[in-house]
Amino acid sequence: MSSVSVRQPTEADEQIREVLEASTKRGFVVIAGAGSGKTTSLVEALRHIGRTEGTALLGQRRQVACITYTNVAVEEIKDRLAANPLFHVSTIHSFLWKVVQPFQYMIREWLRSDIRRLIAERDETRGAKYVEALERLGDPDLRFNYQSGRNYKKGSLGHNDVLRMVPELMNQEKRLATIVAQRFPCVLVDESQDTDPRVVEALQAIEEQERGNFCVGFFGDPMQRIFPTGAGLIEADKSWAIIRKKENWRCPGRVLDVINKIRRMSPHDGDLTQVRGKREGEEEANTGDADLFVLSSEGDSDAWLDRVRDYLSVRQNDLLWSQGVEGENLKILVLEHRLAALRLGFTDVDRAFQQSGRGYAKQLKDEYIAGSHWSLRPFLDRLVPLVEAIEQKDGITALGMLRRLSPRLGSFRDGQATADLLPQLKDDGDHLAEILARDSTVTVADVLRHALGSGLIRLDPRLKAQLLKHEGFSFVEGLTVEEGEAAEDPGEQTEESREDERKVIQKAMTAYLACPAAQIRIYHDYVRGRLPYQTQHGVKGAEFERVLVLLEDDRSKWNQYSYEKLLGLEDLSASDIRNIRDEKDHTPERTRRLFYVSCSRATRSLAVVLFTDDPDGALQALREDVDCPFPAARVHGIDDLEGQPARA
Numbered sequence: 001m002s003s004v005s006v007r008q009p010t011e012a013d014e015q016i017r018e019v020l021e022a023s024t025k026r027g028f029v030v031i032a033g034a035g036s037g038k039t040t041s042l043v044e045a046l047r048h049i050g051r052t053e054g055t056a057l058l059g060q061r062r063q064v065a066c067i068t069y070t071n072v073a074v075e076e077i078k079d080r081l082a083a084n085p086l087f088h089v090s091t092i093h094s095f096l097w098k099v100v101q102p103f104q105y106m107i108r109e110w111l112r113s114d115i116r117r118l119i120a121e122r123d124e125t126r127g128a129k130y131v132e133a134l135e136r137l138g139d140p141d142l143r144f145n146y147q148s149g150r151n152y153k154k155g156s157l158g159h160n161d162v163l164r165m166v167p168e169l170m171n172q173e174k175r176l177a178t179i180v181a182q183r184f185p186c187v188l189v190d191e192s193q194d195t196d197p198r199v200v201e202a203l204q205a206i207e208e209q210e211r212g213n214f215c216v217g218f219f220g221d222p223m224q225r226i227f228p229t230g231a232g233l234i235e236a237d238k239s240w241a242i243i244r245k246k247e248n249w250r251c252p253g254r255v256l257d258v259i260n261k262i263r264r265m266s267p268h269d270g271d272l273t274q275v276r277g278k279r280e281g282e283e284e285a286n287t288g289d290a291d292l293f294v295l296s297s298e299g300d301s302d303a304w305l306d307r308v309r310d311y312l313s314v315r316q317n318d319l320l321w322s323q324g325v326e327g328e329n330l331k332i333l334v335l336e337h338r339l340a341a342l343r344l345g346f347t348d349v350d351r352a353f354q355q356s357g358r359g360y361a362k363q364l365k366d367e368y369i370a371g372s373h374w375s376l377r378p379f380l381d382r383l384v385p386l387v388e389a390i391e392q393k394d395g396i397t398a399l400g401m402l403r404r405l406s407p408r409l410g411s412f413r414d415g416q417a418t419a420d421l422l423p424q425l426k427d428d429g430d431h432l433a434e435i436l437a438r439d440s441t442v443t444v445a446d447v448l449r450h451a452l453g454s455g456l457i458r459l460d461p462r463l464k465a466q467l468l469k470h471e472g473f474s475f476v477e478g479l480t481v482e483e484g485e486a487a488e489d490p491g492e493q494t495e496e497s498r499e500d501e502r503k504v505i506q507k508a509m510t511a512y513l514a515c516p517a518a519q520i521r522i523y524h525d526y527v528r529g530r531l532p533y534q535t536q537h538g539v540k541g542a543e544f545e546r547v548l549v550l551l552e553d554d555r556s557k558w559n560q561y562s563y564e565k566l567l568g569l570e571d572l573s574a575s576d577i578r579n580i581r582d583e584k585d586h587t588p589e590r591t592r593r594l595f596y597v598s599c600s601r602a603t604r605s606l607a608v609v610l611f612t613d614d615p616d617g618a619l620q621a622l623r624e625d626v627d628c629p630f631p632a633a634r635v636h637g638i639d640d641l642e643g644q645p646a647r648a
């Protein structure tokens with residue numbers, strides 16, 4: 001990690017202050033590239049408002065709003081600001097709800113028209129519950145609230161409803177815009193490239209209507225929009241200030257040259273070229289390293305990857321490149337989780353949870369990647385940590401866990417009875433450690449049978465319902481289920497979505513129970529961030545000393561990305577050409593932004609490995625290509641690695 005020294009305000013910070021201090025308020029856009037400390041600038045801007053106008057604004061019962069992308073980011077910004085009632089820091093959804101909540105009559109009218117639309121789109125059976133919801137709207141006592149899922153009959157709006165409703169209301173009701181501007185005379189938006197375009201437009205509309213009395217500031221980097229729903233580059237009115245934050249405090253010189261070159265080719269560069277931010281007292285320029293390797297996609301790519309890491313170790317005199325390390329020292333970035341699973345060896349688990357399709361398949365995939373799905377949690381939160389404690393011969397921790405986890409211990413109040421039980425529990429725990437060892441040959445079903453049958457853990461009710469459908473689990477019928485872990489209220493689930501969920505879960509559970517238990521250990525370490533592999537999308541916002549980016553189009557199933565097209569090694573398709581002509585987002589451009597995000601994570605050394613079916617042709621083309629982000633001398637082929645000793 002870069003050291004945190006005393007931070008002087010940058011030129012961009014000064015420009016932001018000027019905008020904030022002006023007597024006539026105006027909008028502004030801050031374009032800040034990777035590693036520029038854009039959140040630092042945003043927090044500084046908020047603090048500045050606090051110092052200059054805080055008391056007056058609070059006296060008028062007004063607040064400054066800061067909108068950011070995730071709950072984690074909200075907490076981080078709140079932490080940095082310390083508790084100050086002047087600031088309302090929230091995600092976009094909470095902000096929109098806060099704005100509209102007092103206007104229950106507006107919500108009622110909007111819902112009326114939305115429900116009518118929903119009825120019109122459905123046949124009689126599927127529309128019946130909306131007819132009921134419409135009738136409920138006649139109840140003057142019905143109060144509307146915001147929940148994670150929609151349930152119009154109960155007056156609950158979900159995330160997406162709020163996101164649709166409030167911008168629409170702001171556009172329709174001029175009064176609402178005026179009230180927002182009075183209540184929040186300044187709204188600052190972090191990560192604006194990922195903000196929903198409807199929200200951006202609504203804020204722009206408020207600014208236009210209330211010009212001079214309302215300040216909206218967008219902080220972001222259009223080059224780092226890697227999710228499809230974001231606004232990207234914010235269109236600024238000509239009265240607005242456009243501020244570019246040029247410094248990059250993270251990347252060493254050679255890495256910076258690479259990312260600047262990637263950026264320069266993009267229409268989303270925001271006309272920004274980054275320069276290395278120089279910390280006070282820093283004497284020598286830190287050049288770091290940035291290398292590109294072009295290798296064959298045929299044969300054992302893992303062996304070649306090891307050679308690359310050994311080569312870097314030797315060339316950079318840096319053992320950490322070749323040693324498997326944990327944490328921030330080294331990250332290997334793949335395009336898809338599937339590719340990490342392939343390399344690390346948990347493909348069966350991956351296949352069980354990564355089904356194609358939207359609906360519940362998408363939710364299952366997300367929860368698998370986050371490690372939060374109820375079917376995986378017995379392993380991730382309970383069984384693997386218990387086995388790790390047993391493996392480390394940490395009896396005290398293991399016993400403490402069993403006290404918490406085992407229904408057998410929980411039911412005993414009597415000390416003697418508990419003591420009598422311990423040897424049996426110890427044996428059961430030891431057997432669990434054997435069958436869930438890294439070299440275990442049994443299946444997930446076998447481990448669950450033992451863990452549940454011997455009462456080491458309690459049973460999740462959703463898991464119970466599924467296990468009962470599988471052979472050898474009839475004994476779970478008699479087991480009591482965990483309290484407080486009941487299935488979430490399915491809320492607005494329709495018949496179709498229930499059926500979809502049933503099918504997806506059934507398929508996933510059958511495959512999951514048949515998975516080798518040893519793969520769960522690897523998946524556990526992966527999800528917990530203990531292994532060097534991570535996805536290119538997953539590292540946004542993070543930084544690591546050594547970053548190795550894998551470009552392997554041949555192995556990827558995701559045709560939305562193509563590194564070979566980006567690097568000019570593969571022809572564009574007819575639809576790419578059409579999209580380029582129509583100024584729509586297209587594969588090479590989407591790939592460029594992801595490549596920029598990936599490469600800009602390195603604080604010390606960057607290596608990119610391209611696996612291609614024509615390594616010789618690609619090597620020559622890239623060395624001759626003036627647009628290649630890496631200088632010719634830093635583009636290596638198999639010959640460069642040949643002299644390296646292969647790993648034992």
Ligand SMILES: Nc1ncnc2c1ncn2[C@@H]1O[C@H](COP(=O)(O)OP(=O)(O)OP(=O)(O)O)[C@@H](O)[C@H]1O
Nearest residue numbers: 002007033034035036037038039040249250541542
């Ligand atoms: N003014 C500054 N002086 C010195 N170091 C800074 C300054 N601002 C940020 N940094 C450091 O620079 C690095 C990058 O900052 P940060 O991660 O906040 O950037 P960012 O704009 O969010 O980057 P990205 O968009 O790539 O995620 C961090 O290590 C941070 O501590």
